[in-house]
Amino acid sequence: MIRIITGGLEIFSGLLLVALMLVTGIDVVGRYLFDTPLPGAFETTELMLGALVFAALPLVSRAGSHVEVDILATLLPERIGTRLLWLASVIAAGVLLVFALRLLALGLQQAEDGTRSISLGIPFAPIAIFGALSCLVAAIFGFLRVAGR
Secondary structure, eight states, rough: OHHHHHHHHOOOOOOOHHHHHHHHHHHHHHHHHOOOOOOHHHHHHHHHHHHHHHHHHHHHHHHHSOOOHHHHHHHHHHHHHHHHHHHHHHHHHHHHHHHHHHHHHHHHHHHHHHHHHHHTOOOOHHHHHHHHHHHHHHHHHHHHHHHHH
16 A cells, blocks of 8 residues: 555656646746746646645655754664654654644635635645645654654
8 A cells, every 4th residue: 555655656746747847848938939928837836846745745754765863863872862763753743743634624724715826726725635645644654664663
């Protein structure tokens, strides 16, 4: 199951990167060669970039590739340093769970209100709910990493 989720997020992240490059490239070419920018390009880029961050978050959590400053952990005895890193991982996973709950509440409120983007009318709720699911998956991956230590 983890492999399926990870593979899907990797593919989705790659597609978002390609889409971001295409939208930016078309907008730049249209703007400077034809004096006609791509309508809604800025808004589309913002939304895709947000989705990309949330799509990559569980991948980074699973790989343990978050930025860590472990200066204190390396100065302390190994046993204490390991426990300190474990505690930091548990706190990070807990914070991700809080983010997931808040994003879910936001997404449900946006769905109820019908909140949409200004230029293209793209609904915000699916993006917020995707962010909530991504934070939840990232938290689970974080807990699994802690359990493996």
